[in-house]
Amino acid sequence: MTGAEFKTIAANGIWRQNTSIVQILGLCPLLAVTTNAVNGIMLSLATILVMAMSNVAVAALRNLIPHEIRIPVFILIVASLVTVVDMLFNAFLHELYLVLGIFIPLIVTNCIVLARVEAFAAKNPPLQSTFDGIFMGVGMLWTLGLLGALRELIGNGTLFSGIDMVIPGLSPLRLLPEIYPGFLLALLPPGAFILLGCMIAWKNWLDARNAKRRQPKAAPTQSQ
């Protein structure tokens, strides 16, 4: 794998094809989980693991899978892997499982995994596919982390609540004074939609501004 190729994969995952604010995939876990930054980050970490694994498995088997039945086979592979990861975590990394555990089954419902398998891993070698899985997850990590942070800051005036369950000894930050009455809408799913909309607008605005700056060299629109 060349450096340029690696860079493209990373840039696609983190920004250009960002799962949450460009592809708008996996909204159900996004709305349900990002009530605080810690949850969003944890879900993303679990997704990174599953995406890397399912991408590598599908990429390795891609020449054995007939085109006509690829979707059922992909679903079979992803679902089996997620279940196995879930069971192994529960059995042997129980402490971590208590933190990440509820998020792993949620990933099955996340179409990002299947989308990346279909769009990338089915056409590319295992190494590239692994990186694609990881960087798609990293893209999700910062978006969900940011969304979660915004939601809890606006909703509760805190940041990183629940961190003590992940890293004992750390305590959440309270950024707004104790008397802040809270803003429930931000914690409920509609608030997540509104904030996600704002983030998408922000990203599009940044992209438009950057495109204007290097006007002469028209930015090529690219999709996978």
Next chain:
Amino acid sequence: MTTPKPQYSAPQMAVRTAIILLIFMVIFTAMLSGAYLLTKPALEASALEEKMKLVNEVLPASEYDNTLLTDTVTLPPSPEIGQDQPSTIYRARRGSKPVALVLEAVAPDGYAGKIRLIIAIRADGRIAGVRAIAHKETPGLGDYIEPKKDKNKARPWISQFIDMAIAGTAETAWKVKKDGGQLDYYSGATVTPRAVAKAIQKAARFASEQQEKLFADKGATTK
């Protein structure tokens, strides 16, 4: 796909595809079964450990000396404690003396559905401890019934039930202040504490009424 495509007739193609799908299914099912068998002992052990940890939160382990998790009675569905499914009661004893009953109760009327509670009630009727084990109350609003989410760490909301008993406690003591009772609550979320308080009161009454019968029950000695 990069595989060269040999020419198959339609039936051949269908059979070939079906066989490949079958092979994938067999392989991955085998993988799942393998993982299940591999993790089963560890999972069972940690499920027990989890349960023990919960019980320890509502009843100090120093107060009893039997293996509480195997000293159980299975209750038929009991509306008195909100259970529409058979549930399990754990019995704590010291020597042969009954110490406490640990039971799971359900508050059916939470703000967002059922609230499952684990409650330990001492032989003298006093409540030893209560924990919410599963609920869907609004995050940041109604979830203070969990000590972990409660802002008041020194004296979490749920701890005010400790030592309350059916006998010798006025009916109003079981109500939140808004309803003329004595229980604290956080403004903005009264449905949740109301539901929890009601469920605890009912469970406490159930336990003190049924206590003798429950402790005498042969029950299951092994799980």
